Structure formats: structure tokens, C-alpha cells
Amino acid sequence: GVTNGLSTDPLTLPQWVLVQQQKEAPHARGNLSILLNAICVACKFVDSAVRKAGLSDLLGLAGTGNIQGEDQKKLDIVANEVFINVLRRSGQCSVLVSEEVDDEVIIEGGGEYSVVFDPLDGSSNIDCGVSIGTILGIYKKEKTEAPSVKNVLKSGRELVGAAYCLYGSSCSMVLSVGKQPAHFTLDPSLGEFVLTTPAMSVPEKGNIYSINEGNSVLWDTAVSRYVQECKNPSNGGSPKSLRYVGSMVADVHRTILYGGIFMYPADRKATKGKLRLLYEGNPMAYLVESAGGRAITHEGPVLDIVPASIHERCPIFLGSRIDIEELEAFLHAKA
Ligand code: AHG
Ligand code: MN
Numbered sequence: 390g391v392t393n394g395l396s397t398d399p400l401t402l403p404q405w406v407l408v409q410q411q412k413e414a415p416h417a418r419g420n421l422s423i424l425l426n427a428i429c430v431a432c433k434f435v436d437s438a439v440r441k442a443g444l445s446d447l448l449g450l451a452g453t454g455n456i457q458g459e460d461q462k463k464l465d466i467v468a469n470e471v472f473i474n475v476l477r478r479s480g481q482c483s484v485l486v487s488e489e490v491d492d493e494v495i496i497e498g499g500g501e502y503s504v505v506f507d508p509l510d511g512s513s514n515i516d517c518g519v520s521i522g523t524i525l526g527i528y529k530k531e532k533t534e535a536p537s538v539k540n541v542l543k544s545g546r547e548l549v550g551a552a553y554c555l556y557g558s559s560c561s562m563v564l565s566v567g568k569q570p571a572h573f574t575l576d577p578s579l580g581e582f583v584l585t586t587p588a589m590s591v592p593e594k595g596n597i598y599s600i601n602e603g604n605s606v607l608w609d610t611a612v613s614r615y616v617q618e619c620k621n622p623s624n625g626g627s628p629k630s631l632r633y634v635g636s637m638v639a640d641v642h643r644t645i646l647y648g649g650i651f652m653y654p655a656d657r658k659a660t661k662g663k664l665r666l667l668y669e670g671n672p673m674a675y676l677v678e679s680a681g682g683r684a685i686t687h688e689g690p691v692l693d694i695v696p697a698s699i700h701e702r703c704p705i706f707l708g709s710r711i712d713i714e715e716l717e718a719f720l721h722a723k724a
């Protein structure tokens with residue numbers, strides 16, 4: 390209940406996970422619950438590091454680079470190490486893939502889950518205090534299956550769960566293990582993620598488009614014409630607003646809550662787009678589709694792509710069902 394505006398019935402993420410397990414998998418051994426709780430611990434650690442970054446010399450560059458060709462930030466490294474250590478210690482994982490690690494991490498004698506993750510998403514926004522996040526996807530292998538990169542080179546349709554954590558004005562965890570995503574807010578005084586929205590739904594149409602307009606000279610005709618339509622609707626309707634944070638987690642979270650469309654298309658320079666399929670495209674596509682939205686490339690659903698390598702990139706357009714349908718009319722129009 391709520392007394393004087395204070396919820397006196399806090400449902401924490403660990404309790405929520407146990408309730409889901411009892412409801413959905415009463416005979417489960419609770420391994421997924423252990424894994425999700427480990428992910429929670431790592432997210433709380435990163436949230437704490439992010440909030441005091443300026444005070445503990447955690448801003449700026451680490452002086453190293455990653456396989457993506459990016460200069461790693463100190464927080465990229467910190468977040469990566471925390472997730473790898475916490476996931477390894479959980480005893481539930483056999484394969485880990487991180488944006489910040491060249492090759493897959495095989496954990497001998499590990500569990501049946503594989504986790505692919507972007508430990509710190511939106512690194513370019515760290516030093517100026519703009520929202521950043523973490524993105525994760527979870528696969529499950531057969532117990533008899535040997536731990537190998539094959540456990541994660543699967544289409545997003547085979548994900549058993551996905552989540553993101555947004556280190557923003559408040560710290561939000563959005564998580565789905567097959568149902569509509571649940572939204573938890575970190576209560577720093579408890580050190581717990583407390584359920585704030587049991588089932589998230591993307592509005593079926595929105596009034597926001599989200600894309601890096603700085604790349605507009607590189608877009609193909611279909612994307613250019615769709616964006617033009619957003620700005621100056623041919624039916625005389627009111628233009629959409631542009632909102633672009635530059636942290637995928639922030640742009641996607643806003644899109645799920647407010648509706649609209651987020652786009653990172655392939656272009657003349659980035660012929661497969663910029664975002665990475667395993668730990669950005671697929672988890673976000675899984676969450677948006679679980680919330681009734683859609684996520685496509687120029688050709689078809691993001692979740693249908695079968696990856697050939699762990700860091701491959703994919704174009705992505707995601708958000709409200711009707712906005713995606715309007716975009717599709719342009720993508721499928723004869724040039
Ligand atoms: P990361 O910081 O994990 O490398 O991801 C950055 C990504 C994503 O967060 C965001 O949507 C996109 O880069 C922004 O790219 P541009 O700066 O090219 O718009
Ligand atoms: Mn990066």
C-alpha cells in the first residue's frame with residue numbers, strides 16, 4: 390500500500406525474481422535467479438562508481454583501446470572488470486562476451502548461461518555527466534553442450550533474457566526474462582532495486598524521432614526521406630521532436646516510455662551501422678519487442694539475424710509499432 394505517498398510494500402528485484410521463478414518455473418533450481426542477482430550487484434557497483442567518478446579520478450581516458458577501434462574510458466574498464474568478476478563468481482556462466490574484450494571469455498566448469506554485455510554504454514557522455522548505462526543479453530546452453538562461442542552466435546530469438554541499467558537522474562533497471570519488461574528503480578538508501586512498473590508497454594505511436602542528424606549526408610534515400618517526413622509531414626501534421634542523447638540506453642529507455650523511434654542506420658561510411666548486434670542491438674530489440682514495440686534493420690527484424698562474429702555491427706530502427714510501419718513504407722519503396 391501507499392501511506393502519505395511512501396510505498397510501504399517495496400518489492401525488490403531479488404524478491405520479484407523469486408516470485409517469477411515460483412510462478413513460471415516452480416521446479417527450477419534458481420540458477421537464473423542467482424545470475425540476475427549477480428547482475429544486480431554489478432549494476433549497483435557501476436552506478437556507485439559513475440556517481441562519484443568526478444571525485445575519484447574515474448573520468449577520462451584509460452590510455453588503452455578496444456577491438457572496436459575506440460579509446461577506452463576509465464569507466465569502460467572499471468565496469469568491464471566488475472561485470473566479468475561478478476559474473477564469473479556467480480558460478481552460473483560458461484561464456485561471457487564484452488564490448489571491451491577482444492575474444493569470448495570461456496569459463497571452464499561454469500554454469501549453463503552465457504552473458505553478452507556492453508558494460509558501459511554511452512562512454513562519450515561520461516565526462517559531461519550525461520546519462521550512460523549497461524546492456525546485457527542472456528543465453529542458455531544445454532548442460533551437455535561444451536562452453537563455446539557457438540553458445541552466443543545465435544539469433545536474438547534464442548535469448549532467454551535481456552536487461553539494461555540506466556545510470557541517469559535515477560538508476561533504472563529494465564529486465565525481461567520472456568514477459569513484458571519490468572522496470573525497477575534503485576533506492577540508494579536501501580541499496581535495492583525496487584519494482585516501479587510491473588509491465589512496460591511502448592506507446593503504439595510517438596511524436597519523437599531520435600537519430601544523429603550529423604550523419605545525414607551519409608544516409609540512403611529511404612532514411613533521408615523518412616527523416617524529412619518526420620520534420621515536415623506531407624499530410625500537414627505537426628512535426629516530430631528530435632531527441633538524441635547519444636547513449637543508446639537513454640535513447641531507448643525514453644522511446645519505450647514516451648514512444649517514437651530510435652534509429653542508427655547503416656550509411657555510406659558505416660555500411661553495417663555502428664551499434665553491435667550481440668550486446669546492443671539484440672538485447673534492446675528483445676526488450677522493445679517484449680514491450681509491444683518493433684526493432685528492424687533495413688531488411689527485416691533485428692532478432693532474426695544470425696551473427697557470424699561476436700562484435701559484428703547491425704543497423705537498427707526501433708520503437709513504436711506505427712512509427713516503424715511508417716518507416717517500412719520508405720524502406721520498401723522502390724528507389
Ligand atoms: P558505447 O559507448 O558502448 O561504445 O556505445 C555508444 C553507442 C550508443 O550508446 C549510442 O547510441 C551511439 O554509440 C552514439 O553514436 P554516435 O555518437 O555516432 O551518434
Ligand atoms: Mn564503446
Ligand code: MN
Pocket residue numbers: 507509510511637669
Ligand atoms: Mn554501447
Ligand code: MN
Pocket residue numbers: 488507508509510511512
Ligand atoms: Mn560500451
